[in-house]
Each structure stands twice: as C-alpha cells, then as structure tokens.
Amino acid sequence: MKFSVPIFDVKNLTFSIKGQTILSNISLEVFCSEYIAIIGPNGGGKTTLVRMLLGLETPTSGEIKIYGKKFSNFNEWHKIGYVPQRASLVDASFPATVLDIVKMGRTAKKQLFSFYGTEDEKAVYDAMSKMDILDLKEKMIGTLSGGQRQRVMIARALASKPDILILDEPNTGVDVASQKKFYTLLRKLNQEDKITIVFITHDIGVIADDIARLFTINQKAIICNNPKQLLSCEEMSELYGMDAHLLHLHKHRH
Amino acid sequence: MLEMFEYDFMQRAFIAGIIIAVLASVSGTFVVLKRYSMISETLAHSALVGVAVALVAEFSPLWTAVVFAVLSAWLIEYLRSAFSLYSDAVLAILLSGSLAIAVIIVSLGGSFNNSLFSYLFGSILSVSSDDIIIIAIFGTISLAILLLFSKELYFIAYDEEVAKTSGIKVNRLNFLLASVVSIIIALSITIIGSLLIGALMVIPTVASLQYKVGFLKTMLLSLIFGLLSVTAGMIFSFYFSLPSGATIVLCVLFIFIISLIVNRKK
Ligand SMILES: Nc1ncnc2c1ncn2[C@@H]1O[C@H](COP(=O)(O)OP(=O)(O)O)[C@@H](O)[C@H]1O
Numbered sequence: 001m002k003f004s005v006p007i008f009d010v011k012n013l014t015f016s017i018k019g020q021t022i023l024s025n026i027s028l029e030v031f032c033s034e035y036i037a038i039i040g041p042n043g044g045g046k047t048t049l050v051r052m053l054l055g056l057e058t059p060t061s062g063e064i065k066i067y068g069k070k071f072s073n074f075n076e077w078h079k080i081g082y083v084p085q086r087a088s089l090v091d092a093s094f095p096a097t098v099l100d101i102v103k104m105g106r107t108a109k110k111q112l113f114s115f116y117g118t119e120d121e122k123a124v125y126d127a128m129s130k131m132d133i134l135d136l137k138e139k140m141i142g143t144l145s146g147g148q149r150q151r152v153m154i155a156r157a158l159a160s161k162p163d164i165l166i167l168d169e170p171n172t173g174v175d176v177a178s179q180k181k182f183y184t185l186l187r188k189l190n191q192e193d194k195i196t197i198v199f200i201t202h203d204i205g206v207i208a209d210d211i212a213r214l215f216t217i218n219q220k221a222i223i224c225n226n227p228k229q230l231l232s233c234e235e236m237s238e239l240y241g242m243d244a245h246l247l248h249l250h251k252h253r254h
Numbered sequence: 255m256l257e258m259f260e261y262d263f264m265q266r267a268f269i270a271g272i273i274i275a276v277l278a279s280v281s282g283t284f285v286v287l288k289r290y291s292m293i294s295e296t297l298a299h300s301a302l303v304g305v306a307v308a309l310v311a312e313f314s315p316l317w318t319a320v321v322f323a324v325l326s327a328w329l330i331e332y333l334r335s336a337f338s339l340y341s342d343a344v345l346a347i348l349l350s351g352s353l354a355i356a357v358i359i360v361s362l363g364g365s366f367n368n369s370l371f372s373y374l375f376g377s378i379l380s381v382s383s384d385d386i387i388i389i390a391i392f393g394t395i396s397l398a399i400l401l402l403f404s405k406e407l408y409f410i411a412y413d414e415e416v417a418k419t420s421g422i423k424v425n426r427l428n429f430l431l432a433s434v435v436s437i438i439i440a441l442s443i444t445i446i447g448s449l450l451i452g453a454l455m456v457i458p459t460v461a462s463l464q465y466k467v468g469f470l471k472t473m474l475l476s477l478i479f480g481l482l483s484v485t486a487g488m489i490f491s492f493y494f495s496l497p498s499g500a501t502i503v504l505c506v507l508f509i510f511i512i513s514l515i516v517n518r519k520k
C-alpha cells in the first residue's frame with residue numbers, strides 16, 4: 001500500500017503568525033485507506049495543520065502535495081470530505097432542512113446548467129441512511145440535538161463520495177451514547193467502505209484499536225506507528241500534560 | 255382600481271416594479287444569509303453618485319447608476335481581500351463617501367434638487383420607456399445568474415470555508431454576487447430610491463426567515479412578500495400621491511411585523 005501515491009504528502013511544514021511559531025517542521029504522509037488519529041493539547045496546532053492541508057491557510061514554509069499534486073494543479077476536491085471544528089454549532093435561524101444541508105455535498109460536483117439528478121439523489125440517500133438520519137430529512141437543522149447535527153455534517157461530507165474524511169473534533173457537545181455509535185460508524189466506513197479517515201480527537205483510548213497510526217502534535221509532530229505503545233509511554237505524559245493523563249485513564253478502563 | 259393603468263407612466267412603473275421586486279427579494283436572500291445586508295445600502299449610495307453625474311452631464315441616470323454601483327462593488331471586494339479591513343468598516347466608509355460625493359456634484363451642478371429627491375425616495379413618475387428596456391435586459395441576466403449559481407451561493411452562505419474545500423470557486427462567486435447585486439440596486443433606484451432599496455432587499459427575507467422553513471420555501475416566501483409589498487406600495491403611492499419607495503417600504507415593514515407576530519415562540 002505504501003508504494004502508492006499518498007493522499008497527503010507534507011514536507012517540513014512550518015506555520016508562523018505574528019512572530020509566533022505555531023507549527024514547526026512537520027512532515028507526514030497520509031496513505032489511502034488508513035485510519036489516522038491526531039491528538040495534542042488545545043492550541044497545539046491540530047486545526048491549523050488540517051487547514052493547511054485543505055488550502056485554507058498558507059504555510060510559512062514547506063511543501064504540501066495532495067494526490068501527488070500541488071494545490072494549484074489539484075481540482076478533485078470532491079474526493080475530500082471535511083467536517084470542521086464546531087461544525088455542529090450551526091446558526092439556529094439558518095433556513096436549512098437536513099436534506100438541504102446533505103445536498104450541499106453534491107453541489108461542487110455539478111457542472112454548470114445541470115440539476116440534481118438520480119445519481120445525486122442516490123448519493124444523498126446513501127449518505128443519510130449510513131448516518132441514520134433519513135427520518136430527520138425534513139427537520140430544520142436548528143431544531144436538532146448536537147449528536148444529530150454531527151451526523152448531518154458527516155452525511156454532507158459523505159454525499160460527495162469522498163476517498164478521505166477529515167474530522168476536526170466533531171464530538172464536541174455530543175452525548176456519550178451517540179459518541180460510541182459514532183466510533184463504530186467510523187470504523188465501518190474505514191474497514192468496509194475503505195474511506196481514509198483523519199480524526200482529530202481527545203478520545204484516543206476508545207479508538208486505539210481501530211487506528212493504524214497516531215500523530216501527536218504540539219508545535220512539533222511525533223508520529224507513532226503503534227498507537228498502543230505510545231499510550232503507555234511516560235514521556236508523552238510529560239509532553240502533553242493533562243491530555244495524556246486522561247489517555248492513561250481511558251486506557252486502563254478499556 | 256384599474257383606472258391607474260390608463261396612465262402610461264403607471265404601466266411602466268408596474269412592469270419595472272414587478273421586475274425589481276423579483277430581483278431584490280431573490281438576491282436579498284443570499285445577501286441576508288451571508289450576513290452582508292449592509293452592502294445594499296452602500297451600493298445604493300454609490301449608484302447615487304452615478305445619478306448625480308448623469309443629472310449634471312445629462313446622461314441617462316440608469317446607465318451611469320449601474321456603472322458606478324458595479325465599480326463600487328468591485329472596490330469593496332478588492333478592499334476586503336487586499337487589506338484585512340473589517341467588512342462593515344469598508345461599507346460604512348464607502349457609503350458616506352459616496353453620499354458626500356453625490357451631494358457635492360449635484361450642488362456644484364446647480365439646482366437639480368427636485369430630481370435628486372426622486373432618486374432618494376423613489377417615484378412612479380421617473381421610469382421612462384428606455385428605462386424599462388434597460389431594467390428588463392439587465393434584470394433577466396441578473397436573475398439568470400442568480401438561479402444558475404443558487405446552489406453554490408447557498409452553500410457559500412452556509413459555510414464559506416467548507417464550500418471552498420469542496421471545490422467551489424468561492425472568491426469568484428462572491429465577486430459575481432456583488433456585481434449582480436450592484437446591478438439590481440442601480441436598476442431599483444428609480445422606483446424605490448437609493449435610501450430605501452436596502453429595505454426591499456433585506457426585509458422580505460428576514461420576514462420569511464421567521465417561518466423557519468427550508469431554503470426553497472424561504473426564497474419563495476421572500477419573493478411573495480417582495481411582490482406583495484411592491485404592488486401594494488405602488489397602488490397607495492398612486493392614490494395618495496406619496497413617494498413610491500417610502501410606501502413600498504412601509505408595506506414590507508407591515509408584512510415583517512405580521513410575520514413576527516404570527517411566528518411568536520414558534
Ligand atoms: N490565523 C491565525 N491567526 C492567529 N493565530 C492563529 C491563527 N491560526 C492559528 N492560530 C494560533 O495557533 C495556535 C494553534 O491553534 P489550533 O490549530 O486551533 O490548535 P488546536 O486545534 O490544536 O487546538 C493557537 O494558539 C491559535 O491562537
């Protein structure tokens with residue numbers, strides 16, 4: 001698998017703003033069908049890294065290749081599904097039904113002068129049934145619970161039939177029962193549908209068995225090819241403080 | 255009531271009014287959802303500079319209004335992207351700057367105050383048959399563009415960054431929307447007036463948002479509200495000899511208040 005072109009190939013990435021270095025010298029690769037978790041303390045630069053991968057933020061130095069191409073030559077953005085941090089905190093008065101939102105996932109695929117066709121309808125239906133939100137179809141997004149909104153946001157990302165899902169702490173404000181279902185779902189998407197998953201989370205103990213590799217990010221990145229080993233490492237606890245402490249607790253409970 | 259249609263000027267006013275109602279409420283939906291309501295006020299004042307120039311130089315006001323409004327929209331988008339200025343500050347600066355320039359031009363040019371008044375508050379008498387042609391042509395093009403890109407514009411209004419990462423050309427479409435909105439505003443200032451067109455763009459959508467329905471229904475409701483208020487406003491304007499823009503705005507405000515009451519605690 002590692003002989004194929006990585007989806008993301010990042011070399012020596014540095015991001016500084018207002019004289020402050022947020023990320024320094026990050027190199028990483030994300031391969032097809034991998035399940036990767038990114039952890040690190042708040043303010044460590046996880047969101048910034050992902051935003052650079054998506055071209056929303058310009059690195060100070062370094063190089064990003066996406067499917068082997070530079071940003072300027074890349075035009076298959078529908079292959080990438082992105083659920084930003086706080087995506088489920090929607091403006092309650094925005095006029096959108098669940099269906100309106102999931103259909104957005106098809107928008108960029110459309111050519112000029114073309115309308116939603118049967119293929120789009122099928123993709124939208126599949127995404128909603130996968131996320132188990134078909135019965136919410138006509139509900140206004142502002143009336144849903146946090147867990148339901150989270151599933152809507154991921155259904156929108158899935159509707160474009162992506163190769164890769166990038167999820168930035170999507171579980172903020174979601175109850176524990178919904179979270180469990182959610183982790184099972186991510187595992188299925190990865191194992192059955194072969195969707196690559198990049199998951200920024202604090203709940204690493206729960207998904208340790210599912211993930212292939214773990215990136216810990218606190219200004220610098222440390223890549224770990226054996227997530228379970230990392231979790232028992234005392235140095236990590238020093239480096240990441242409270243966060244890593246919690247990881248240990250999780251680890252012991254599971 | 256049909257007697258008012260015996261007047262040529264009233265027929266023209268109605269055709270123009272209906273076209274403007276459709277354009278203002280459809281484009282207004284995107285402007286409001288993008289939280290960009292103030293842009294309509296600013297562009298309307300820039301269009302007024304065009305009118306002032308036309309009054310002094312004796313050109314057709316509608317053409318020059320369109321040109322000045324579009325240039326101003328481009329300037330706004332450029333300033334927003336090139337310097338990291340706050341959008342609302344850019345809009346406020348251009349709004350007052352435009353108004354100052356328009357007033358200076360008009361007062362230097364002599365006593366055009368009467369005709370300027372009708373461009374500030376709207377007049378059913380001001381639409382010439384040439385204007386109707388311009389309004390119809392530019393109106394059709396603007397509406398076609400809005401409908402063609404409605405899915406993209408809706409996505410951008412919902413979440414600009416996710417729209418960008420899914421491959422939508424956000425910057426180009428923002429530019430396009432600003433241009434189309436500026437054309438629509440310039441076309442509207444004859445009947446509605448530059449001080450009041452912002453209300454016709456924004457209030458029908460804000461009223462329709464009270465009903466808490468999906469995108470398409472929201473847009474349809476706002477269209478109905480726009481058409482109702484423009485029609486009623488022009489009828490009142492005719493029978494009570496009031497400035498048409500002001501009566502139209504009172505009608506749309508009335509619909510807004512009713513919508514608020516009907517949907518209380520919904
Ligand atoms: N555009 C920006 N302007 C100013 N500061 C930024 C910007 N982007 C990121 N930062 C700073 O970078 C740091 C890392 O933030 P972030 O990537 O959100 O961390 P995390 O997602 O790991 O919590 C924070 O201190 C944040 O304030």
Ligand SMILES: [Mg+2]
Binds near residue numbers: 085
């Ligand atoms: Mg973050």
